[in-house]
Amino acid sequence: MNDDYLKLGSGYLFSEIARRVQAFQAGHPQAKLIRLGIGDVTQPLPAAVITGLHAAVDEMARAETFRGYGPETGYEFLTAAIAKRDYGARGVSLALDEIFVSDGAKSDAANIQEIFAADCVVALTDPVYPVYLDSNVMAGRAGSPDASGRYDRVVYLPCTAENGFEPALPARPVDLIYLCYPNNPTGSVLARPALQRWVDWARRQSAVILYDAAYEAYIRDPEIPHSIYEIEGAREVAIEFRSFSKSAGFTGTRCAFTVVPKELEGKDADGQPVSLNALWFRRMSTKFNGVPYVIQRAAAAVYTDEGRRQTRAIIDAYMDNARIIRQGLEAAGLAVYGGRNAPYIWVKTPPGLSSWDFFDKLLNDAHVVGTPGAGFGPSGEGYFRLTAFGRREQAEEAVGRIKARLAL
Numbered sequence: 162m163n164d165d166y167l168k169l170g171s172g173y174l175f176s177e178i179a180r181r182v183q184a185f186q187a188g189h190p191q192a193k194l195i196r197l198g199i200g201d202v203t204q205p206l207p208a209a210v211i212t213g214l215h216a217a218v219d220e221m222a223r224a225e226t227f228r229g230y231g232p233e234t235g236y237e238f239l240t241a242a243i244a245k246r247d248y249g250a251r252g253v254s255l256a257l258d259e260i261f262v263s264d265g266a267k268s269d270a271a272n273i274q275e276i277f278a279a280d281c282v283v284a285l286t287d288p289v290y291p292v293y294l295d296s297n298v299m300a301g302r303a304g305s306p307d308a309s310g311r312y313d314r315v316v317y318l319p320c321t322a323e324n325g326f327e328p329a330l331p332a333r334p335v336d337l338i339y340l341c342y343p344n345n346p347t348g349s350v351l352a353r354p355a356l357q358r359w360v361d362w363a364r365r366q367s368a369v370i371l372y373d374a375a376y377e378a379y380i381r382d383p384e385i386p387h388s389i390y391e392i393e394g395a396r397e398v399a400i401e402f403r404s405f406s407k408s409a410g411f412t413g414t415r416c417a418f419t420v421v422p423k424e425l426e427g428k429d430a431d432g433q434p435v436s437l438n439a440l441w442f443r444r445m446s447t448k449f450n451g452v453p454y455v456i457q458r459a460a461a462a463v464y465t466d467e468g469r470r471q472t473r474a475i476i477d478a479y480m481d482n483a484r485i486i487r488q489g490l491e492a493a494g495l496a497v498y499g500g501r502n503a504p505y506i507w508v509k510t511p512p513g514l515s516s517w518d519f520f521d522k523l524l525n526d527a528h529v530v531g532t533p534g535a536g537f538g539p540s541g542e543g544y545f546r547l548t549a550f551g552r553r554e555q556a557e558e559a560v561g562r563i564k565a566r567l568a569l
């Protein structure tokens with residue numbers, strides 16, 4: 162067996178929360194829980210997506226239009242739409258073979274580390290989406306955890322209210338850095354000059370930035386970049402992950418993509434340059450057989466005029482929830498962050514309550530499920546995350562219940 166798996170923290174964060182919630186529900190069958198824990202969407206797929214899906218299913222029923230294996234990196238009708246609408250519209254030019262369509266940003270963000278050396282030094286923001294850390298622990302790259310849960314080979318970059326949730330550049334040499342903006346879990350964003358600093362640093366260090374932009378559709382501020390490739394020099398140093406999960410409700414439908422520019426090179430053991438695009442193609446064509454045709458058609462429908470209008474309306478509704486939660490909790494006297502350009506609201510726990518204490522209090526007293534900040538890393542201790550992905554009435558009711566319980 163792989164001993165590195167034994168170095169993982171107890172359970173995957175969201176599985177652990179699901180386990181605790183299930184246990185609570187079993188003991189309190191009457192409790193009407195409001196689940197604002199895992200960032201899972203609740204609104205149905207947009208009508209344009211459903212139409213695209215139906216048409217594609219019908220195509221699969223006819224010999225003349227039936228499809229078997231598709232192109233390894235995705236059908237051109239989808240990659241061309243991505244290149245034009247997501248990137249071209251922002252002045253970023255991508256070749257279609259720089260886009261790799263996949264079943265999820267989670268899987269890609271977890272798998273990408275395979276193409277890097279086993280002894281690479283990895284830097285992570287802290288708190289962080291647990292997949293980046295756990296996948297490197299599994300690969301033996303993280304070392305061993307100390308009592309606080311920090312792994313000795315990982316460089317942690319604390320992001321707290323004290324530094325405005327903006328990570329400092331690493332103080333020692335690092336090969337890989339995972340950046341997620343808009344950020345999960347803190348809901349913070351990186352302005353253009355800050356992102357430019359990271360790109361410049363990566364160029365100086367010959368480091369690679371693994372940029373998770375799964376929440377870019379939630380950006381409201383026109384000054385905030387949606388893609389790292391809007392930043393000069395980023396094509397030489399950055400891989401970007403995108404997803405249809407949070408932008409178009411595909412958490413259960415599964416479609417995403419990863420961009421690996423051709424300029425991006427690593428070095429082999431002899432110091433010779435190696436194309437990361439070629440390595441990722443090799444990896445994906447060996448271990449993945451592509452996203453189903455019908456799902457890629459559904460994803461392409463997101464880029465039609467109707468699809469764009471409908472997805473925009475869904476995102477607006479979630480962002481309205483974010484506002485309701487943010488304003489409600491502020492009115493209850495809590496320090497609240499995020500929720501302006503991201504679907505996550507990051508709350509400072511009341512004095513004397515740890516992240517898990519607050520989780521238990523809200524679960525037991527208010528029947529509201531959130532995510533303890535400590536589950537995202539040591540610097541998440543003392544914080545708590547709520548998502549805006551519920552229904553509006555759930556957001557309103559959750560805020561009402563939390564206010565009532567905190568007043569006691």
Ligand code: MLT
Pocket residue numbers: 198199200201267290345
């Ligand atoms: C979260 O709650 O952090 C997200 O749902 C995780 C994910 O997208 O995998």
